Amino acid sequence: MLEALNLECVRGERRLFAGVGFRLEGGEMLYLQGRNGSGKTSMLRMLCGLTQPASGEIRWRDRPIGKLGDDFRAELCYLGHLNAIKEELTPLENLLASARLAEDALDEDAALDALEMVGLRGREDLACRYLSQGQKRRVALARLVHERRALWVLDEPYVALDTAAVELVAGLIGAHLQRGGLAVLTTHQTVEVRAGAVRELRLG
Amino acid sequence: MFALIRAVVGRDLRLAMRRQADIVSALFFFIIVVSLFPLGIGPEPDLLRKLAPGVLWVAALLATMLSLPRLFADDHRDGTLEQLALAPQPLGLVVLGKVLAHWLVSGLPLALLAPVLGIQFDLDADALWVLTGALLIGTPALSGIGAIGAALTLGVRGGGVLLSLLVLPLYIPVLIFGAGAVDATVTGMGAQAHLSLLGALALGGLFFAPWATAAALRIALE
Amino acid sequence: MNNRLINWFKYASPQSFYPLAGKMIPWFWALAAVFGVAGLYIGFLVAPTDAQQGEGYRIIFLHVPASWMSMFIYLVMAGWAALGLAYNTRLSGMMAQALAPTGALFAFLSLWTGALWGKPMWGAWWVWDARLTSELILLFLYIGFIALQSAIDDPRRADKAGAILALVGVVNIPIIYFSVKWWNTLHQGASVSLTKAPSMAQTMLWGMLLCALACWMYSIAVALMRARSIMLERERHTEWVRALLGGKSANQE
Numbered sequence: 092m093l094e095a096l097n098l099e100c101v102r103g104e105r106r107l108f109a110g111v112g113f114r115l116e117g118g119e120m121l122y123l124q125g126r127n128g129s130g131k132t133s134m135l136r137m138l139c140g141l142t143q144p145a146s147g148e149i150r151w152r153d154r155p156i157g158k159l160g161d162d163f164r165a166e167l168c169y170l171g172h173l174n175a176i177k178e179e180l181t182p183l184e185n186l187l188a189s190a191r192l193a194e195d196a197l198d199e200d201a202a203l204d205a206l207e208m209v210g211l212r213g214r215e216d217l218a219c220r221y222l223s224q225g226q227k228r229r230v231a232l233a234r235l236v237h238e239r240r241a242l243w244v245l246d247e248p249y250v251a252l253d254t255a256a257v258e259l260v261a262g263l264i265g266a267h268l269q270r271g272g273l274a275v276l277t278t279h280q281t282v283e284v285r286a287g288a289v290r291e292l293r294l295g
Numbered sequence: 296m297f298a299l300i301r302a303v304v305g306r307d308l309r310l311a312m313r314r315q316a317d318i319v320s321a322l323f324f325f326i327i328v329v330s331l332f333p334l335g336i337g338p339e340p341d342l343l344r345k346l347a348p349g350v351l352w353v354a355a356l357l358a359t360m361l362s363l364p365r366l367f368a369d370d371h372r373d374g375t376l377e378q379l380a381l382a383p384q385p386l387g388l389v390v391l392g393k394v395l396a397h398w399l400v401s402g403l404p405l406a407l408l409a410p411v412l413g414i415q416f417d418l419d420a421d422a423l424w425v426l427t428g429a430l431l432i433g434t435p436a437l438s439g440i441g442a443i444g445a446a447l448t449l450g451v452r453g454g455g456v457l458l459s460l461l462v463l464p465l466y467i468p469v470l471i472f473g474a475g476a477v478d479a480t481v482t483g484m485g486a487q488a489h490l491s492l493l494g495a496l497a498l499g500g501l502f503f504a505p506w507a508t509a510a511a512l513r514i515a516l517e
Numbered sequence: 518m519n520n521r522l523i524n525w526f527k528y529a530s531p532q533s534f535y536p537l538a539g540k541m542i543p544w545f546w547a548l549a550a551v552f553g554v555a556g557l558y559i560g561f562l563v564a565p566t567d568a569q570q571g572e573g574y575r576i577i578f579l580h581v582p583a584s585w586m587s588m589f590i591y592l593v594m595a596g597w598a599a600l601g602l603a604y605n606t607r608l609s610g611m612m613a614q615a616l617a618p619t620g621a622l623f624a625f626l627s628l629w630t631g632a633l634w635g636k637p638m639w640g641a642w643w644v645w646d647a648r649l650t651s652e653l654i655l656l657f658l659y660i661g662f663i664a665l666q667s668a669i670d671d672p673r674r675a676d677k678a679g680a681i682l683a684l685v686g687v688v689n690i691p692i693i694y695f696s697v698k699w700w701n702t703l704h705q706g707a708s709v710s711l712t713k714a715p716s717m718a719q720t721m722l723w724g725m726l727l728c729a730l731a732c733w734m735y736s737i738a739v740a741l742m743r744a745r746s747i748m749l750e751r752e753r754h755t756e757w758v759r760a761l762l763g764g765k766s767a768n769q770e
Contacts, residue, residue, distance in 0.1 A: 167381060171374050173372075175375045178373070189378060193383070194382065460657075465689050471697065475703065492699075
């Protein structure tokens with residue numbers, strides 16, 4: 092379903108990687124590995140269509156993602172290393188606002204339910220600036236609880252999380268893969284994700 | 296489509312309400328700049344009446360510039376802009392929503408405040424009405440054109456000053472027709488033509504600027 | 518047809534454009550000198566003295582071509598910008614960046630010569646005449662373009678951002694010009710216009726055209742030179758630049 096052909100990434104005057112390719116089917120997960128600065132985040136941004144590869148092509152359901160445009164983005168869920176939450180808003184407001192902007196149907200009960208799952212029940216009415224780093228990351232990850240889009244692209248999802256939360260996120264990813272979804276993620280931690288075929292790709 | 300624009304406007308307004316200091320300081324900047332002019336040029340009512348349209352409009356342009364750098368910068372810093380760019384709708388619509396929200400918290404209060412300041416310059420009731428109307432029609436164009444500059448200078452060093460350099464020359468037609476409308480009322484010529492042209496500029500700006508802005512944002516995100 | 522298209526794209530790569538531009542530059546300099554000398558000769562020695570304006574009018578032989586060039590170069594810049602956005606060619610951004618300073622120079626020259634002409638004619642260095650005001654705004658637009666390009670470090674982003682700005686500018690220039698004219702007529706500004714010299718003598722027209730051609734050739738030569746140095750700077754890590762500069766850098770090291 093997701094296919095990368097001969098990707099090349101140039102940042103400034105440095106070539107980070109070239110000739111990278113892979114193919115990922117439903118139910119499969121890809122771990123991107125590599126040392127710092129090897130272009131993992133650049134690769135994820137390319138897969139989302141945020142950055143253009145210097146050469147090569149990315150295909151989704153056998154069509155170039157540039158041609159698919161909005162149709163591709165409707166099946167994509169991207170979680171960057173930035174949390175994309177607003178410090179002034181409460182976790183609940185953040186969750187509802189980001190769902191509305193992504194045109195996902197998410198009602199308040201479902202959002203509260205998601206916050207409960209990531210362990211933020213009782214904090215839903217507190218502005219996010221009063222939360223700790225780990226809690227902010229949980230707000231961002233709460234999006235995944237009800238996320239049913241086919242392709243998840245996650246940049247360091249386990250960063251700043253405690254063991255329990257890591258387990259939880261791994262569980263969410265596992266459930267996603269079982270539903271036939273795809274996931275591409277970078278991480279420095281080895282976390283067991285049950286179910287689904289796990290593939291690895293090393294950059295640099 | 297409208298649901299998306301409404302969602303963006305709603306979110307940005309809610310954020311602005313939690314940061315009211317920004318709105319209020321831009322308004323006070325407007326008040327102070329306008330009040331400085333009589334101190335600089337003297338209190339003769341005739342002279343002030345003649346200068347009022349230009350002074351009020353130039354101050355409105357400068358006050359709009361104050362809030363522009365933050366139009367996309369906050370969303371850029373916390374990663375929300377990436378999410379907006381990945382939403383399955385044209386980014387131009389998102390930008391249109393943000394422009395409307397910017398107008399509601401910057402252009403609209405300026406227009407409502409302007410007649411009070413116009414009294415300082417001894418403008419009569421007709422001129423005050425036209426001043427408010429012209430600002431109401433013209434400020435959406437300022438927000439629209441300004442968004443292009445804000446997107447082009449996103450994350451660029453010296454962005455704020457650079458933004459003024461890029462955007463202020465493009466504001467000239469709005470300034471000419473906006474101040475001209477008030478001037479025409481003061482001299483008794485009727486402001487109809489000016490206001491129509493201003494309206495055309497605003498519609499054109501709101502229609503075309505979001506697409507140029509969206510293209511600039513995608514470049515900034517790369 | 519197809520063949521020709523491929524050929525064009527071949528020259529759109531800096532590597533093949535660099536030597537081509539190098540060969541063309543001396544020719545454009547020579548043409549600029551020939552046209553310039555001929556134009557100035559006609560302008561200063563052949564063209565008759567103007568009945569109303571005396572000898573002072575002779576500044577139009579520089580002023581008018583400079584104004585034309587300043588506007589024309591902005592259009593060319595926007596054209597390169599559009600090409601760059603559409604086809605993502607590296608050369609387009611370099612050409613736009615190379616043209617901008619020349620355009621700004623001509624806009625400045627046009628303002629300066631306009632002021633020199635205005636002093637004896639209007640009795641003031643600066644008059645808020647519609648054309649002069651538009652020219653001043655054009656200079657602002659050039660400065661904005663140059664400032665934006667130099668503020669962005671990544672050349673690819675600088676090119677694209679500059680391209681969008683140039684296109685926005687080119688859409689706005691007619692609107693700005695129209696609004697300034699409207700403003701000018703309402704405020705009863707100066708009505709004498711520099712270029713509206715009544716029934717221009719044939720020789721004056723020739724002199725002006727020759728000077729305009731000289732400015733063209735000069736602009737092309739300078740833009741090509743600047744484009745060449747931009748190419749070297751941006752592509753200094755590529756094979757072809759290393760091969761080209763091989764001898765020199767070996768000496769330095």
